[in-house]
Amino acid sequence: MNKRILALAVFYLLACKGKDNSAPDQKVDNNLPPKEEPSKEIPPTDIVSKKGMTLSANGAEDTYALINKVLGGTGDVIEVPDVSHPGFGKHITQVFDKDLEKYVFAFHIHVTPDNDRGTDSDRQRNEIKTYDKSPDSLKATLNETVKYSWKFKIDENFKPSSNFTHLHQIKPVDGNASLPIITLTARYKATGDVLELIHTGDDDKAVTKVSIPLVDLKGNWIEVEEQLKYATKGTYDILIKRMKDGKVLLNKSYADLDLWRSGTSVCRPKWGIYRSLLNPQMLRDETVLFNDFGIVEIIK
Template sequence: MYIKKSLMVLSILIAQNVHSQVLLEANEAGNTYEDINAVLAPGYDVIEAPDCNHSQFGRHIQEVFDKELNKNVFKFSIHTSPDNDRCKKYDRQRNEIKTYASSPNYLKATKGETVEYKWKFKLPKDFKVSSSFTHIHQIKSVGGPYASIPMISLTLRKGTKDKLELRYTSTNKQATIKTMVLDQIKGHWVEVTELITFSNKGSYAIELKKVLTNETVFSYENLKMDMWQEEALFSRPKWGIYRSLNNSQDLKDEALLYASFSIQEIDLKLTAQKLLDCAIPKILMSKSTDTFLNIKSVKPKDNNAFVLFDNEANLIGEFKIDKNNIDTTGLAVGNYFMVFYKNSKVFKVIKYVIN
């Protein structure tokens, strides 16, 4: 038996306790900018596309049908020439969507809030990246002295083997905290789940899975992480392609696909009543005679772990299951809630009494 106080696991259990959830899905071709704006900032403009310097191409974000997902997705196009950064900077290119000051309040993360961001993306098999930077996702603050540098970036970088980098800062000195070889995900639809508690004593977790196989190819979690930049008004996400032209010979025209953007505020205040409402009838166990508890209703293929809470909804930890047997050594006499999960969703809640 082992204990791991995991915020990612905790969020899985309480995903149904949501203040608000915003979904951005692609529709049929046409009106793409209007569709995006209607969700992320009704009546305003969240598109940062290079149309101003490349109007003959048309809109740089389109809605197209994808056979693998069997639905419409967003296609972000970028061209080595003449695309630039909003006709303001010519040493880089930007084609991104965002939330910002004119977005509804429920799309702006404030200090103390926990937010889950989810989306899918697909890089072409022959995707080329810069040795300077190619960002495909950022978490940025608005306001304060550090607003110009993102707290979190997913950056693609050219090297002996091209990599995806997870980069972080709470001030102005960003550093890479984890990498993966980019070939692992080129040509594949990937689903990203990112969970952030926005606080100086916050937390950060991210997971990338191949959609077709559900294989986890990248993950990172830090439960004690400064996720608030001083004097910030709020934090927000950005998605798209933002790349340097310092080594334009390494680049080519690209089309990056995105789908199913989700922004969801999570309520971390799990109460005993919420657990009780979900629980099936209790299981009684004698501490004096039993060391292992067998859960016949939970199949190994469904679960390999469960999360335990005490009777007052305090998180005890995450416990392993071995062939449906749960080692209860070390647990005191009392009432508990066992919460089992499968594919990031609550599978079963059982009230468990040791007497």
């Protein structure tokens, strides 16, 4: 009898020991945010604020109205050859691009009859810009730092002039304004077409700072970022990258560069195609695609 009572006591003790007296299991929601940690001080930066704009095609608005709405302020920022070639219609349109899977701007230029804004000369132009009537945040003044960005694509059979085929310019609005301060121009070379980065200071002496093979750009979407500190001893940085594989085609920085002109109040960017017609037999009708123009004024 005593043995039986002892066995029952041992069994009872073992059963109590195995019983879980803790709270019932709760389902853990792994999607909940992690426990909030005390805030940490953000490292100091010399950039106080930024302001600017982005211009992207949308396929819905009238092309010229869209460009002027973003860049123009109270004026017209489009320099097109429509008046010399009315049968074609607008020389900047919006098209859907399968690579980017969105609408982009298409800049059209024809060897004939397109000219320079209705004036027959040895060159032709299809560009957009900011200018003196644009919002202040889209114009650069002395000692300001501005970052520009954009995407563009030239055709795989693109043919540049041996003289100049400007795709981007930084120009003064007034003062010593005949030549751009910074130019990206495509140029025919017997040894192979190139894209040149040209700097022209207040002395009007154009210097090709660097060139890269145009074949690396042809038929590909290209992303460009450039930053200027506008000063007589300014700084200039540029990054050109091929989007399909991320290959860096150009990455350069320059210090003590003359990036201002005498008599100038503001500077501005230009994008599009502006080319020489001195050797028209070398050229063909072109469509250059652009999109996602950005201007950011960095206030320090």
